Structures are given as structure tokens and as C-alpha cells.
Amino acid sequence: MESIAIIGAGLIGRSWAIVFARAGREVAIYDAHPESLSANLAALEASLEDLHAAGLIEEAPAAVLGRIKVVDSLKSAIAAADYVQENIGETVAAKREIFQSMDAIAPPATILASSTSVVPASVFSEGLAGRARCLVAHPVNPPYLVPLVELSPAPWTAPEVVERARRLQESVGQVPIVVKKEIQGFILNRLQAALLSEAWRLYEDGYASAEDIDATVRDGLGLRWSFMGPFETIDLNAPGGVADYVARYGPVFNEINASQVPRRWSRETVARLESERRKSLPEKKLGVRQAWRDRQLMALIAHKRAHK
Numbered sequence: 001m002e003s004i005a006i007i008g009a010g011l012i013g014r015s016w017a018i019v020f021a022r023a024g025r026e027v028a029i030y031d032a033h034p035e036s037l038s039a040n041l042a043a044l045e046a047s048l049e050d051l052h053a054a055g056l057i058e059e060a061p062a063a064v065l066g067r068i069k070v071v072d073s074l075k076s077a078i079a080a081a082d083y084v085q086e087n088i089g090e091t092v093a094a095k096r097e098i099f100q101s102m103d104a105i106a107p108p109a110t111i112l113a114s115s116t117s118v119v120p121a122s123v124f125s126e127g128l129a130g131r132a133r134c135l136v137a138h139p140v141n142p143p144y145l146v147p148l149v150e151l152s153p154a155p156w157t158a159p160e161v162v163e164r165a166r167r168l169q170e171s172v173g174q175v176p177i178v179v180k181k182e183i184q185g186f187i188l189n190r191l192q193a194a195l196l197s198e199a200w201r202l203y204e205d206g207y208a209s210a211e212d213i214d215a216t217v218r219d220g221l222g223l224r225w226s227f228m229g230p231f232e233t234i235d236l237n238a239p240g241g242v243a244d245y246v247a248r249y250g251p252v253f254n255e256i257n258a259s260q261v262p263r264r265w266s267r268e269t270v271a272r273l274e275s276e277r278r279k280s281l282p283e284k285k286l287g288v289r290q291a292w293r294d295r296q297l298m299a300l301i302a303h304k305r306a307h308k
Contacts, residue, residue, distance in 0.1 A: 001082035001111075001168050002026060007074065007098065008087030009037050011142065012115050014044040016085050018144040021067040022048075022057050023172035028069050030077035032088075037070060044068070047144065054298035078106045083168055085137065087115045095124035103130045111165055113137035117189060120182045121154035132158040136179075137165060138186055143174070145297045150186045152179035198260060204269045210276045226300065 004020045006013050009031035021027045031037050048061035057064060071077045078084050084102060088094050095114060102112050112134045114124065125134035135153040140146035149169050153162050162178060169176035179186050185193060199213050208216075224233055231242070238245035281289055 001164070003080055003082045004028070005030070005077040005081035005084040006087065007031075007077060007084060007102070008115075009040045010087060011040075012139065013085075013087035014040045015047075015142040015144045016087065016115070016139070017044060017068050018047060018051070018064070019172055019174065021064045022051070022059070022144070024067070025172065026067050026069070028071045028077045028081065030071050030074055032074075034072070041070070047142075050294070050298065051144070054295070055302055056298055074101060075105050078102055078110065081106060081110050083111045083113065083165070085113050085115060090116060090118055092119055092123055095119050099124045099128060099134060103128045103134075106130075108133075111135070111161055111168075113165060115139055117186070118184075120184075121152060121157060122182060125154050125156075131156055133161050135162060135165060136186070137169070137176075138188075139174075140188060142294070145294060145301065147173060147175040148188065149174045149176045150179055150188060151176050152182060152186050154182065197262065200265055200269065201260070201263065203273065204266065210273055211280065227304065 002025055004025045004027045006017050006020075006027060006029040009017075009029050013029065013031070017027050017029050029037075031040070045061065045065055048057065048064055051057045052059075052061050084106060086095075086098055086102070088098055095116060099112060099114070106112060108130065110133065112125075112130070114121065114134075114136050115138060116124075116136055117138050119136075121134055121136045125131040128134065131154065135151060135157045138150040138152065140148050143149070151162055151165055151169070166176045166178065177187065183190070195217070199217075202208055203210055203213055228236075234245040235242045238248055
């Protein structure tokens with residue numbers, strides 16, 4: 001699949017354009033709001049410059065940018081596309097409308113994928129003539145730095161479509177996983193929700209400060225998790241592997257699980273956390289810190305590539 005269409009040129013859309021263009025694919029990008037395109041393209045070019053400076057792309061940024069073509073209509077973007085990545089507003093109505101239009105225009109073999117993080121593929125593809133070629137390809141923000149992509153098909157998505165999408169993502173340097181059946185939040189957000197919910201609970205109940213909870217993940221769990229997952233972690237944390245780990249620590253974890261009762265995030269806790277975070281990082285410096293985060297991610301990616 002050599003011809004890629006990006007629908008929606010916001011943060012995620014322009015990030016996807018980088019993913020495909022740096023891998024040599026020709027990319028057509030369309031946004032229903034042309035006035036936003038110029039700013040987004042300028043940000044896209046800046047991101048390519050940063051990637052080049054970090055040694056994460058060998059080509060000159062201008063060469064990569066040259067494979068990204070701005071078009072002025074949905075039809076121009078997808079009429080000859082092999083694969084479409086949609087990135088518009090996160091509402092069911094918007095997803096249904098854009099997929100109905102794309103299904104009517106795109107060639108029958110074109111894969112239609114959504115970046116949605118909240119809408120299952122079955123919701124926006126039901127009733128379409130080409131529903132078998134529709135699925136979710138949910139990235140992590142920003143996808144040109146964090147390679148995981150969750151492929152979540154509808155019950156009627158053709159298996160060969162999922163396989164073609166998986167091979168495409170691998171070929172452009174992403175790390176695709178397949179969600180075997182639809183579930184709210186897919187895999188990544190559910191794992192993130194579990195950790196974040198417990199972090200809120202520990203903070204709200206006064207067990208530790210926000211900074212110390214962040215440090216626990218940043219300088220504890222996160223170090224291992226940057227190169228292995230939770231199952232491999234426990235497999236290596238007991239002499240006899242997973243079964244040995246469960247025999248040693250399972251009862252304690254079962255007790256902890258029983259105590260982790262779900263609760264809503266209260267306004268009072270949100271206000272307290274917001275105050276604590278703004279003392280550590282004033283609002284006017286959020287953008288600077290976000291840029292720092294992205295540079296740290298680039299350095300980590302470069303390190304991981306060098307030590308595979």
C-alpha cells in the first residue's frame with residue numbers, strides 16, 4: 001500500500017502524515033477547515049526538523065515533506081488511496097457521516113481506518129456497503145514518537161483487512177496490536193485508566209503527594225516498562241517465572257485488588273491536584289514542558305534503536 005490519505009489535519013492527523021511520509025509513502029492530506037492547514041503544516045515541518053536533529057530520520061526534512069500533498073476535497077484525497085486514516089472530531093455523528101462519505105468514494109479495496117480513541121468501529125460502520133473494510137487504528141499521541149497502534153475491528157471487519165492494516169503499520173515502523181473483540185477504551189486506555197485511577201485514589205486519601213506518585217512511576221515502574229510489559233516483568237521477578245510469582249504474591253495482589261473500589265474523581269481533589277501541579281509547573285510553561293517531553297521521547301527512541 002503506497003498511497004495514503006489523511007483526513008483531518010490536526011495534531012493526530014499531521015503526526016500520521018509524518019509516520020507514513022518518513023517511511024516513503026505518498027500522503028494526501030485533507031481538512032474540511034482549510035484555515036487550520038497552514039498552522040498545522042508549519043508544526044509538521046518543525047516536527048520533521050526535530051526528528052532530523054535527533055537522528056531519527058536520515059532524509060532531509062524537505063524530502064519527507066515533499067511526499068505530503070495538501071488536497072482541497074475529500075474525493076481528491078481518497079479516490080486513489082490504498083489506505084485512509086481518519087482523524088476528525090470524536091463524536092458518533094461525525095464518524096458516521098465521514099465514513100458514509102468515504103465508503104461511497106473510496107475504491108472497494110481501500111482500507112478505511114479511524115484514529116478514534118472512544119468510538120468502536122461497529123458504531124460508525126454498521127449499515128455501510130463496505131463495512132468489511134472498516135476498523136479502528138488507534139494511535140498513541142504523538143504516533144510519530146510513540147509507535148503503538150491498536151487495531152480494533154468491528155465484528156464484521158474482514159480478517160484480511162486487519163492483516164493488511166497490521167502489515168502496513170509494521171512496514172512504516174509502528175507496533176500494531178490487535179484487539180480481538182470490541183471493548184470500551186481498547187487496551188492501552190484501559191491499562192492507563194487502572195493505573196491512573198489508583199494514583200488518584202492514593203492522592204485523594206493522602207497516602208502520597210502528586211510528585212511522589214509521579215516519581216514512583218517515573219523512577220520505578222516506568223524504567224522497566226519502557227522496554228518490557230507487565231507479564232514479562234512478573235515472569236522475570238520470580239525464579240520460577242509466572243507461576244512461581246503468582247504462588248508467592250498472588251494472595252497479596254488479590255487483597256489489594258479487593259480494596260481498589262472504583263470512585264469518581266471529586267472536584268475538590270481535582271482542584272487540589274491542579275494547584276499542586278501549577279506550583280511545580282506554571283500554566284504558561286506547559287508548552288515548553290511538552291516540547292521537552294517530546295525531545296525526551298526522541299532520545300529514548302534513539303537509545304532503544306541503538307540497543308535492540
